[in-house]
């Protein structure tokens with residue numbers, strides 16, 4: 678189903694929302710933009726052409742990875758639900774960048790043989806980020822400067838590294854936070870129960886663990902050079918015959934370096950503080 682058809686079959690909100698897009702102005706705000714909105718799973722979301730195109734782009738994932746499509750849309754909607762629940766927060770977010778950074782954050786999981794996003798040697802997060810940036814650039818939009826592109830790139834590459842984000846820009850942080858709402862655990866108080874319910878009803882997660890396990894195993898099979906020394910290593914070690922040793926690049930480099938260093942600098946004093 679084309680996205681336009683999908684949209685027209687849903688209740689379309691006519692109101693615009695204030696979010697932050699550089700170079701456009703929103704009434705009452707010098708930095709915000711008046712953005713078109715619509716509702717998905719009863720969550721108000723930003724609805725620019727770029728966002729519509731991103732949602733249409735990931736439709737290609739549906740036939741063989743429906744769990745992935747649902748995971749991507751849920752990540753976006755969880756973030757949007759948290760913003761709708763806090764106007765102060767919402768006004769400080771680049772809602773269009775957030776939509777792209779969540780909807781496209783796992784392009785590198787695409788298991789189709791002809792996937793345009795699958796490299797042989799990069800981690801899937803980087804494949805995904807490069808794919809998302811390329812997708813935006815192809816639209817030739819004048820309000821997408823290098824800073825916005827980099828926020829999307831960073832939000833996607835850092836998706837699994839929530840503990841590394843202190844001091845990072847709020848837009849990249851919220852792309853990662855929105856993906857983290859997908860992690861198992863209790864519901865987050867920043868999202869209303871009724872929003873959780875409507876998102877999970879429309880985009881169920883009932884095969885997400887099986888799908889993720891299979892995708893990670895496939896990544897280890899299809900590009901061990903892009904999984905070694907990442908957390909996907911564990912899936913290669915566990916499930917892929919012949920995958921070989923789990924990577925321990927930094928450990929190997931440093932411990933081997935210690936022996937060389939002692940040989941080269943036998944007279945230096947090193948005081949252990951352990």
Ligand SMILES: *[C@@H]1O[C@H](CO)[C@@H](O)[C@H](O)[C@H]1NC(C)=O
Nearest residue numbers: 762763764765766767769867
């Ligand atoms: C709303 O968001 C603002 C800005 O991020 C934050 O300071 C505030 O604590 C949030 N309010 C609630 C109730 O979570």
Ligand SMILES: *[C@@H]1O[C@H](CO)[C@@H](O)[C@H](O)[C@H]1NC(C)=O
Nearest residue numbers: 730812813814815816817818
């Ligand atoms: C963007 O610009 C390139 C190069 O000028 C052009 O080939 C392409 O068709 C344009 N794309 C859109 C969506 O306008």
Ligand SMILES: *[C@@H]1O[C@H](CO)[C@@H](O)[C@H](O)[C@H]1NC(C)=O
Nearest residue numbers: 858859860861862877882883
């Ligand atoms: C999956 O959705 C169910 C509700 O359908 C929810 O109870 C559960 O917490 C969700 N699991 C994850 C990992 O989000």
Ligand SMILES: *[C@@H]1O[C@H](CO)[C@@H](O)[C@H](O)[C@H]1NC(C)=O
Nearest residue numbers: 887890891892894895915916
């Ligand atoms: C994960 O997927 C691999 C490959 O299909 C499979 O061998 C393994 O049993 C799966 N793990 C679990 C816990 O089901």
Ligand SMILES: *[C@@H]1O[C@H](CO)[C@@H](O)[C@H](O)[C@H]1NC(C)=O
Nearest residue numbers: 938939940941942943944945
């Ligand atoms: C280390 O000290 C010894 C004894 O003073 C000296 O003979 C040797 O040349 C020194 N080695 C290096 C690499 O400086």
